Amino acid sequence: MLELSRSVYDELIAHARERAPEECCGVLGGRQGADRSRADRHRRASNIASDPETAYELDPEEQLAHMQAIEDAGQDVVGFVHSHPAGPPRPSRTDERQATWTGYSYVIVVLDGAEPFVGSWRWTGERFQQETVAIQSAESPT
Amino acid sequence: MVTVEVVGEETREIDPETLGTDPTYADLVRAVDYSPHEVSVLVDDQPVPEDRAVDADYVRVLRLIKGG
Numbered sequence: 001m002l003e004l005s006r007s008v009y010d011e012l013i014a015h016a017r018e019r020a021p022e023e024c025c026g027v028l029g030g031r032q033g034a035d036r037s038r039a040d041r042h043r044r045a046s047n048i049a050s051d052p053e054t055a056y057e058l059d060p061e062e063q064l065a066h067m068q069a070i071e072d073a074g075q076d077v078v079g080f081v082h083s084h085p086a087g088p089p090r091p092s093r094t095d096e097r098q099a100t101w102t103g104y105s106y107v108i109v110v111l112d113g114a115e116p117f118v119g120s121w122r123w124t125g126e127r128f129q130q131e132t133v134a135i136q137s138a139e140s141p142t
Numbered sequence: 143m144v145t146v147e148v149v150g151e152e153t154r155e156i157d158p159e160t161l162g163t164d165p166t167y168a169d170l171v172r173a174v175d176y177s178p179h180e181v182s183v184l185v186d187d188q189p190v191p192e193d194r195a196v197d198a199d200y201v202r203v204l205r206l207i208k209g210g
Binding site for chain 2: 025027049054055056057058060061063064067077080082091092093094095097098099100101104106
């Protein structure tokens with residue numbers, strides 16, 4: 001399960017909408033666990049893919065800076081976010097071919113329906129396994 | 143010895159002499175069980191070409207975040 005704070009959930013959708021038709025991307029911080037993670041921090045990243053409407057790629061230096069900033073704040077890197085402005089509502093073949101962070105959450109924000117969809121999948125090292133996404137208000141217990 | 147930190151994972155000590163003559167950073171990446179196309183090698187937080195001969199004693203291997 002991946003728990004998102006309400007502010008992170010809203011921020012993910014806002015970022016995806018702002019960057020559409022290009023894909024957005026970012027890094028999530030919080031508490032990472034094998035079965036249950038919680039994200040209450042989202043750091044927007046630049047998409048340096050050569051065709052950002054159909055692909056995403058983080059700049060390695062920027063990626064490292066985001067990850068270090070999360071760890072410097074005493075948090076864990078929980079996972080990574082990108083958007084599919086035109087679908088599909090699941091990891092693409094390219095996502096599967098290029099995934100490298102085993103055990104981390106890969107969140108996808110999908111904008112092709114009437115309402116945005118936020119899904120999350122853990123990369124097992126061989127395939128993506130979908131996990132439940134829960135949205136918590138600031139008052140909810142952690 | 144070269145200290146190789148795989149960011150978010152483990153840190154290993156690699157003896158370059160075990161990687162053949164004039165090993166490159168790509169050879170170092172393979173030694174920690176990754177393919178050069180799925181990572182970036184950083185020295186002093188700056189990416190280095192993977193075909194460059196290993197000339198640092200501490201490197202970071204950063205798994206890339208990309209997809210479609």
